[in-house]
Amino acid sequence: MTYHTEDTIVAIASAAGGAHRGIVRLSGQRAIACVQAICTADKQLRSDDDKVPRASPASLKVRGFSQPIPASVYLWPTHRSFTREPTAELHTIGSPPILNALVTTCCEHGARLAEPGAFTLRAFLAGRIDLTQAEAVLGVIDAQGQHSLQSALAQLAGGLSTPLTQLRNHLLDLLAHLEAGLDFVEEDIEFISAQELI
Secondary structure: OOOOOOOEEEEEEEOOEEEEEEEEEEEOHHHHHHHHHEOOOOOOOOOOOOOOOOOEEEEEOOOOOOOOOOEEEEEOOOOOOOOOOEEEEEEEEEHHHHHHHHHHHHHHOEEEOOOOHHHHHHHOOOOOOOOHHHHHHHHHHHHOHHHHHHHHHOOOOHHHHHHHHEEEEHHHHHHHHHHHHHHOOOOOOOOHHHEEEE
């Protein structure tokens, strides 16, 4: 499968089924423009000057609905988002027909439907999370019981990446001592003993 990370993606980000609240998430260079395009004229969103994420009440023009849909729009216009690219979340009524129509409307305004794991992939490629954390996100989603969930949550919190980082730093220190010893092999200086290297 080929992954494209230059375009804008959209997906329902809340749990399947009806609920009081539902979330549709967009990420990509056209995410903010796409959301602005579906806001009613009296609720145009401004994001050009924003330095931090902010929420705005809005009314959304959604395909197939004669009345605007009330929503709260959360904008991350800069690299501070999870994917390090412009991101928007539309929090509205958690009705599956409304959420599906909202995704369709976003696709009509320049977004495309995200594949499973696309937001996490973008976060990984942008350096927001490392590979073990990306795998942990999948582990949390796929967890079938309390034990597997706790294990995935520990990995997500750095349970594997933290010790690996510490080990890497220790190996880099040893390598620096070894290289210093090789640089000054003519001198009678021992930067690190053979026993320590072993």
